[in-house]
Amino acid sequence: MPTAIILSQCSGEQIDERKEKKYCWSSAASRIQASFVVFIIHIFVLNSTSKKQTRLGPPTLLHIRVQYYSSIYFVLFEFMYYWSFLTISISTDHVIETSLAERIEPTIESANDNFHMWSRDDLFLRFQTNQTTGLLIDQILQFEKQYGENKLTPPKKPNYIWIFLSQLLTGFNIFLWIAAIFAFLAWKPFGEPDPQIANLALGILLCLIIFLNGILDSYQVIKSIKIVASFAKLLPTLTTVRRDGVEQQIIAETRSSCDGLKVNNANLTGESKAVSCTTECTHTIMLESKNIVYCSSIVEQGTGEGLVIATGDRTMIGRMSKLTQGKGGDEITGLHREFNRFLLFVCVGTVIAVAILWITWGAWLQRDHPTFVSYNNNIVNSVGMIVAFLPVGLPSCVTFVLTIVAKRMYRQKVLVKSLQIVETFNSVSVIATDKTGTLTQNQMTVTHLLWDLDRTLALPSIHSNGPSSSQQLNPSDRNAIELIKCRASSTTNVSIEVIHDLLLGACLCNNAEVQLVANVELGGNTVDMVRETKIVGDAADTALYNMCSRACHIDMIETRSKNRRLQVLPFNSNMKLMISANKLENSPSMVLILMKGAPDYVIQHCSTYKTNQGDVELLTNEIRQMIVKRQETFGKDGYRLIALCQRSLEENEFNEYVNANHSDRLHGFPSDNYTFIGLYALIDPPRDEVPDAVLKARHAGIRVAMVTGDHPTTARSIANQVNILSSEISLNNGIDTFQSTKDQNGKIIVDLYRNDNLLEKHEVAHITKHDLNIREGNHPDGEKLPWYKRMIGSCKNNFSDPTSGNANEGVNRMNYIPYGVVVTGCEIENMDDYMWDWVLSHQEIVFARTSPEQKLSIVTEFQRRGEVVAVTGDGTNDALPLKYAHLGVAMQSGTDISKDAGDMILLDNNFSSIIRAIETGRLVSDNLKKVAIHLLPGGSWSQIWPIFFNLWFGMPLALSAFLAITFCMINDVFLSLAMANEKPERDIMARPPSIRSQDRMLNLRLLFHAFMLAGNAATFVGFFSYCYYWIDNGVPFYSFMFTFEHFGKDPPLPQSPEELRRMTSTAQSAYYCSTCIFQMINFFATRTRYASIIQHNPFWGKSRNWYVFLAIIGSTGVQLLVTRLVWFNNTFQTQPIPVKYIVPTIGFGMLWLLIDELRKLCVRKWPKGILAKIAW
Incomplete structure (x- = not known):
């Protein structure tokens, strides 16, 4: 609704002023960029200092280490400090107060020339329109060119380049940047005088992975933005305007200044802090004047017509939008918090692991085994440790899951405004x-008329054949009543007078009317507008209108024109009644006051009732109880009952009464001495x-x-x-x-x-x-x-x-x-x-x-x-x-207004769609947990133990940093994306709702399963293949355990140092391939929480997931590429693996799958047992 001057109003029209909630996010991208600049400056200084020290003389090792440590740690601390501000959000309430009004008022008044102070005639002259006809069709195009469409200038579209850059500098990519910088430092200057090309290649690989992750994450973010934006286009706002003298519904964006707007109040009810509106200017300041309404106003009661004086950015809301544009943001949802907690866990785990690494090296190895692990090697180990803790596939999976779910919910006739809200289900x-x-079906129908104490008239179906429009009836025609009696399926002795009163009340005390409506038809991602005539009004008024026009064949337009409405108090949900005053066709000097609403509310205003014979009798308490009993009798069968009462006054008496009591609860209408007429029985199956x-x-x-x-x-x-x-x-x-x-x-x-x-x-x-x-x-x-x-x-x-x-x-x-x-x-x-x-x-x-x-x-x-x-x-x-509410469903x-306030919209208005949405939300939570529990065992736990075993047990490194990065960044990502496509388990709607404070994505039960069970199994399988290769090639267990820097020398081995390096690379490749294969098998164990693989098989039925086979093919292809391509063998010291060292992994994997199936069986059979309590 644009800004409009009030031209006329009926009693009780009020406008509600609402608060708007905004969410401001603080972004630290510029700080991160600054920290990178500082980082680069530090590195430049370090290099310069190193070269200068070389010219002046070799410094002590302690001096170099202190210099590098202090600089690097300072920059890392500064970098992490800035990063911590990335997800901070501060929610504030922006309320239109005097200060804001002072900021907006000059621009509004200069734009609208103080139109609220103009006279009505001057306004019509200025905008070339009139109250009767509204705009002419020829004027519409002219005004659209002059003023534009009635919509606010949208916020700037997200810059795709900025989205890409932000993805490079947030989340797990921050740790990857740190790892990449360490890799480059391990190459030069720490690797001098003999820098290893593998460290340079490792740094380049990490940078490529960062960019690939940034591209993938940006693609998913942009895709989700487009999906939500496309949903918004499916819900155009409709408005009622008068053009060429005809009221019709149009899309609000096509509304032009000067349209005579009629406020529709069919669904409007009471709100607090309302302001009574008038047709006269009450204040020189537009915001204070009561003869103008704004886009954010809510009509509480009454009806009125307004002249549109501003649209789009020229409205008050448009000016406010410009003041607040760019300050909004998304609310932090439970999914945001889960991801933040996961990120915090990774950060803490990484810091602890790297700290243990360096403490072990500095406090023990450097003193007792100084040549075993060099300073440069420990930096490379730190890179592997950092990467090992990063489940890089998780962010992409989160966005991927939400995108899939949003489309699935749309197919189920559910639109979500924010993808993150899906997790709330x-x-x-x-x-x-x-x-x-x-x-109910929202097809309310009047089936019976009830009056007196026991009289009932069952009405004909609205689909019954009847006279054509040329033969329509009038409720005042006694012959028409007789015809209705004959057609009704009732043998009750029907009172013509009472039926006349009930039908006349349904015609006149009714705000439903026929309008030209633009129906919204959704097809795919398009919106089709089909114009047709339709009865517009609330459900009860529409049912009464249909009863009169279709079941009883009454000419509603003629009846209303002959019995002109003088005043109306529209239905109010607090008072639960509606009142209208009409001048009667047959009694020009009399005013008929009709009251319609909930029986228990209407009957309080009645003192008499009309009998079947047309007599008016005293409404005693006994009679009231009998009416209430009839109401309860029909109510037990699901009927909704609406009562009607009336009172007649002389026109002069009515005007005097209204003027004297205009400010009371009923806005001038009499509050007592009504005559109870009868009841309408409505049903909505x-x-x-x-x-x-x-x-x-x-x-x-x-x-x-x-x-x-x-x-x-x-x-x-x-x-x-x-x-x-x-x-x-x-x-x-x-x-x-x-x-x-x-x-x-x-x-x-x-x-x-x-x-x-x-x-x-x-x-x-x-x-x-x-x-x-x-x-x-x-x-x-x-x-x-x-x-x-x-x-x-x-x-x-x-x-x-x-x-x-x-x-x-x-x-x-x-x-x-x-x-x-x-x-x-x-x-x-x-x-x-x-x-x-x-x-x-x-x-x-x-x-x-x-x-x-x-x-x-x-x-x-x-x-x-x-x-x-x-x-x-x-x-x-x-x-x-x-x-x-936590979840608003419009x-x-x-x-x-209701659709704007809700978090999701049901396109089919069907309750069952909510249940389907809840099932989908549970699927999101389940799949994200499955992704996390799949990534942690292989991608974290089995990757860090080779480093600790290398340091603590003095054995050759079982997994190189390159292979660890390849496993975490590529192999696991394939399978995690396949996991995101899992179908719901059979018991997904048999579990109680998740308790937010207890059911975290990362909890002790999940970590126990991921690390202690699946993680240790993956680690065992990897070390088994590693040791199997050494022992099978003539290197006994004691020859590579606890040897430290004496490997190959004490005890001596027949292999040359070069051959031992090649064998070490082969053993590392065996560890890598074994954990990859184990993760493939573990996928089938992880894809269900409690159900058996037989019940939830991936091959056929509703639970099939063919993406897993593509993921397995992709992961296998990467293994072959990395271990068999000569370039990778020479650059990253990888080697081909004989098949016999991999075959045991398949056996161990199948054994693990069997053990997990037995665990699930125990959980299903003993749901309160120990295994069930520790099950994730």
């Missing part, structure tokens, strides 16, 4: 869902697939709570039909309820009932209103913390969820109360923490007659008790719950 423990349109989806959610440990504005009886009936109140629990065990009353001292006493039997009495304590900082972890009251506390908090935010401290463990997920509970909105107001604990501990929960504020309270109370909440919503009233059919 794994933790969802509660789904708070609407009823209409989500659980549940979707066929929802009951099974709810059962699937319960099987997955996810509770589904219904939150609806319907009557408790109707809500309970629908909940029974869709298994939210299941036969296993609610029907067999029973339903809990409670009622609250006040005693003589004014204290609230709550009676808790189980199956209508008193269970407990509770005196309500102080009711605390909790703030809304649950999701964001903001400091209460906007208090500004000291800079160092903000920095510490930001650092913590990168590694742990700040909201975890807010979670109260009042709800134990394993000990829910095995009963259902039904709670109404009026009871929510009297609930203290004890009552919230009691209600939210139930297995099955239904909230009925709830308001938007109460829905938000339900979300925050769930969150305070440690639950991860997904909330569905489609109206403006759902914006705050969608925003503050509907495609919902309002733009």
Whole structure:
């Protein structure tokens, strides 16, 4: 919606001013670049100093080492310090305050020439339009050329080169740069006077790998950006305008200045801090004037028309966008934190390993075995150690998995706004869902008219054949009523007068209307706009419109034109009613006031009721109870009932009453002495697939709570039909309820009932209103913390969820109360923490007659008790719950505000799509864990032990730095990408939701399996092939163990030093190939957490994964290339491997696969046993 001057309004129109949340990320790319410059300067100084010292004379070894150590360590410390700022984010609230208004106001007013102070005639003259016709078609192209499209200038597109450079300098690539620099230093100057070309080649190889990783990561990042951007194009914003005198819906971007805009209020309900709007200028400052509305405004109630005076960047929101552009960022999600923790683990592990390496060398080897490992060799070992700890394939796999999942979810009719939010699905423990349109088919139909105490008229189907449009009827025509009676499937004695009142009320007290609508049809990645006439309005109004026009063949346009509307109070979800005032065709001096809404709310305004004979009788308490009983009777069958009452006044009396009471709750409408007419019975059948989806959610440990504005009886009936109140629990065990009353001292006493039997009495304590900082972890009251506390908090935010401290463990997920509970909105107001604990501990929960504020309270109370909440919503009233829930699920059919607030959008408005999305989120979490547990054993554990064995046991190095790098950077990456494509296991929806504070991607159980089990197995296999080669070639075990610098000399060996170097290279190649082959077999053990390979085989069925065979072919090809190509043999000292040294690895691998299958069998058979407790 652009900036618009209000031309006219109906009673109660109010605009809500909202806050916007922005997230600012601090980037340290320039600091990193600076640190590289410092690094280069240090190296230049080091080289210069070295040359100068050579000219002046040989310095002492200690002097050189201290000089190099101090400089390098200083630069590394500086580099790591700058790197630590890469992921720091500080969240701030940007609220439009006086200071911001002062910054924006001059530009806005200069752009719009203070139009809010102009008269209506001057505005129409200035913009060449009028209120009746709006823009003419010929003017539209002219204004589009003059003002452009109605959209904000988008932020600058991400620079692909900058993305590539940032990928080179972040994440694991930082460690690779350090390793590459060490490799170059090991070549020169540390390798002088006899520099080894292998160290230079190693440094070049690391640089190539860094660039290849940067290209791959950049490709995945750019691809994910394009996917999310393409999703946004699939959801165009539609708006209603008047052009050539016809109201029609268009894409908001094509709206031009001067379109007479009518605010649609079908889905709009109450918000706090509203501002009453007028048609006159109330302040010289545009921001303070009440006759202008802005793009971010929300109509609370009432309707009005506005003249569009600014679009795109010339609007207020456009000016604000320019002030804040470039300051936004993504929220840190659980996936970010998991990756940061993984990075921290790698960093700490690398530092500890390298520190042990140098302490061992400096404190022992340099003193006792000075010629065994040279200073230069230890630098190369450090390079291998750094690379060994890096699961380089993980970042690419993360982005790769999310990209695949985003496309898969789109095929399942789910759009995600951020790829990182997908991981949140794994933790969802509660789904708070609407009823209409989500659980039901959103095809609400009026089936019965009810009046008096027992009268019912079953209406014909809307698909029944009837008179053509030329034969349409009028509700005031008595013959028309007789025709309706004859066509209805009822034998009840029907009162013509009462039916007339019910049909006339459905026609007049109704905001639904026929409009020219641009329907959005999604096909692939394109959007097709198909224009057609459609009834536009909320579900109930649309059902009543259809009843009149299609079931009863009433001419709605003629009826409304003959009974002109004077004033209207649109439906409000807090009052749950709508009121309209119309001048009657047959009584020009009379005004008919119609009130329509929830029966229990409408009946409070009634003092009489109309009988079947047309008599008006006193509405006694006994009659009220009988009406309520009828409502509950129909409600038990899933019907939603809407009540209608009316009151007639003289026009003069009505005007006087409105003027005298304009500011009251009903905006001038009378609040009492209405006559109750009858009830409309509507039904919206549940979707066929929802009951099974709810059962699937319960099987997955996810509770589904219904939150609806319907009557408790109707809500309970629908909940029974869709298994939210299941036969296993609610029907067999029973339903809990409670009622609250006040005693003589004014204290609230709550009676808790189980199956209508008193269970407990509770005196309500102080009711605390909790703030809304649950999701964001903001400091209460906007208090500004000291800079160092903000920095510490930001650092913590990168590694742990700040909201975890807010979670109260009042709800134990394993000990829910095995009963259902039904709670109404009026009871929510009297609930203290004890009552919230009691209600939210139930297995099955239904909230009925709830308001938007109460829905938000339900979300925050769930969150305070440690639950991860997904909330569905489609109206403006759902914006705050969608925003503050962990996962906001908006509907495609919902309002733009709800879709903007949600994290994902259901294109088919189907509850079952949420369950499929949760399954996909669990798959993401599972696959990332599988990637991590696959990379750690071979890529980390089996790579560091050859270095430690070399130092501690005095044996030749079992794995060269080049082969370790090749294994980590190439072989393992092939298999990890294949692991990212794994299909879900059979029990993926049989496990309870992940607990964020406990189920980490890296936890002790996963590390134990990766290192102690799979890692040690891989290390054993590698050393077995290594030792097997030496022993088989005449070098006994004692001849290469604990020999240190005496290898080949003591005890003496017949081989020459050159031949021993060649044999060492062959043994290293044997270790490398063995671990590669073992990882291929270990892939089949790792691809399932609990399921057997037979149940989840990769060859056929739903679990097939043919990418693994491509990965095996690629990994085998790399092994052959590295070990058999002469250039690699000469440059990196590799050698071909006879097959007999590799064959035992296959046997050991199959044995490991069998052992792991037995472990999984034990876990499945004894889920509470020791193996199950330590299973990853």
